[in-house]
Amino acid sequence: MDNAFGTNGIDPAVEDVLRNMDWDMARQVELDLTIDISDGIHRIRAPTLVIGFSHD
Known part of the structure; x- marks a missing residue:
């Protein structure tokens, strides 16, 4: 079964x-x-908004 990229579309998409x-990100x-x-x-000490997730 083909995916949305087609059979030959995965490698170009990954490349x-x-x-x-954005390697810095x-x-x-x-x-x-x-x-x-x-x-x-x-x-x-400064007013700060802390947005916590499951590990914060």
Whole structure:
């Protein structure tokens, strides 16, 4: 069964994603997923909006 890209469309689609990837954003996302600042958050003194997700 063919997918939306067709049988020969996957490789060019992946190459396009890799060629146009914002690698700085990818590094930021990786950092966001691994860093835990919860034990230092009490030191923030400026008015701050903290949006928490399941691991924040």
